Structures are given as C-alpha cells and as structure tokens.
Amino acid sequence: MSDIDWRHLPSLSSLRAFELTARMGSFAAAARALNVTHAAVAQQVRGLEAELGVALARRSGRSVQLTDAGARLAASLTEGFGVMAQGIADVRRQQQAQPVQIAATVFISQSVILPRLHEFWERHPDIAVSVLPSQDLVDLVALGFDIGIRTSFGDPDWPGFDAHLLLESEVILVGAPTLVRPGMKPLDELPWIWSRGSDYDEGTIRAFGFDPAKLRNVDLGTPIFQLASARQGLGLCAATDIIVRSDLEAGTLVRLPVPSPFSVRYYAATPKGPVRPQAKVFLDWLISVIDRPAGPEGAGQGGGQGGGA
Secondary structure, rough: OOOOHHHHHOOOOHHHHHHHHHHHHHHHHHHHHHHOHHHHHHHHHHHHHHHOOOOOOOOOOEEEOOOOOHHHHHHHHHHHHHHHHHHHHHHHHHHHHHEEEEOOOOOHHHHHHHHHHHHHHOOOOOOOOEEEEOOOOOOOOOOOOOEEEEEEEEOOOOOOOOEEEEEEEEEEEOOOOOOOOOOOOOHHEEEEEEEOOOOHHHHHHHHOOOOHOOOOEOOOOHHHHHHHHOOOOOOOEEHHHHHHHHHHOOOOOOEOOOOOEEEEEEEEEEEEEOOOOHHHHHHOOOOOOOOOOHHHHHOOHHHHHHOOO
C-alpha cells in the first residue's frame, strides 16, 4: 500500500458523518448514533461534498439517496472503518488477555498482595495477575511490567515513572512468643536476623540503637527466609508494620516495646504514559485495601493511601 497523504484527506469527522448517513439512510439516524444534532451531520456531509466537488447524497423526504459517487465512497469508507474497528478490537483483546504484571519486594508479595488476591478476583474474575517477587530493582519498562511496588523514605524522584503512594509504615522490632517473653535475655544478647552485608538491614539495626558487629547474626542466605526464621524463634527481626501485621494479629510474632526509629513509604510505580485499563483497576483496588486487614474481617472497611501504620 502506498503512503497515505493525510494533508489531502478530508477530516475524519466528515467521513464518519457521511459513512453513517449512507449506512443508516438519513441524517437523523446518523445524528442519533453520533449523539449530535441533525443539522451538525448535514453540515459535515455538505462540507465533504464541497471539499470533494461532487454531490454524494440527496434528500428524499426524511431519508437520503446516494449518488453513484456517494455509493462508491460509502462502500470504501464502510470497508475501511471496518478494518480499523477490527484492528482496534484486536489490540484491546490482546491487551485484555495479558495479565497485569507486578514487580514487588518479596515481603510485600508474600504478606500483602498474595494473601488478598482472592479478594481482587472475587470482584474482577476476568483480570489475570502475575506477580514477580524480587528484592532487586528491575527495569519495569524493558521487562513489560505494569506496576512496581517499591519503598522510599521520602518523596521519590524516579525519572520516567509516576509514583502512587500506597501507605506509610513504621519499622518495628518483632520476635516469636517463644523468644519474646517475660524474663528473656537483654536484646543485645539475643540472636538477630538480618542479611549479612546488607547496608539497609545493618543501618536499621543501628537506628534501633544496637551495633550489628556485637550481635549474634542469623542469616540463611536469602531475605525470603527472614520472617519464617523469626516465626520459628530463631531471632529478632526488624520489619515494617504492614509486613508483619497479620503475624501480630495471629500471635505468631510479638512486637517488642522498642520505639520505631523511622517509617517507610510504599509506592506503586507506573511507567509514564497511559496505564492499561486492567492495571488501573488493580492499582485502584490495591490503594483502597492495602491499609486494612485482609480477609473477611477487613471487608467493608475503608482503606487510606497514607498515614502511619
């Protein structure tokens, strides 16, 4: 197909008005389909005739009769608009078939998103969701992710992304009931769970007022096992309130009476530009529920975007 010279094509609105008039048989019917006035459609068709220099349709009572030129043009337009509509439908169908792809930290994936995915699917059973749990920052654009859940200690400056605040959560110190009990040893004599060599983990311990070099470290080699190790009583663990909230409610972990040294903000990052409708639905839902309990006990409660946990 040769290149289209758009400069010499009539306006899309006039072509659309004429195609509908020809297919539906009257200006009035075309006007109802376009939700405009009868006069507006007639004006568009007359303008198209003036631009092309040929009569396309003549009034016949309340209907219109196409001229030979009008019939030929109408057939071409109907075929062309049909191809356009099919192409658009194909794009939408392909997009709807692709799952909403989310990259989130391991703890947010395990403790916040996965436990309440069933709630989302109860409302939106036709929207597939794919979650990549990872502690590493991934290139959301290059890998085709719709949403990335990331943390920041202040207002984020992420070029190329829009940041949507989910909530702000305190960093707290927790341990299993078998470890955190009356008469337990001083905190600096208990084992602590953190990833050796992690600047964030060691900085958090210092923020609580302890020296990592003087503590007994429990490190199973991957952050994925930190909370599981804490539940088993292998050591104390620092975590954001949102991550351990269900454990605190269930009693599998206990918060130590130590003041929180700082809070962390959780954001949903989306690449600049249009957000896929399915991703927008998931993002709106996540913002509405992330700061309330998961499961039936949280149903019907309002969820806020921010505020301390």
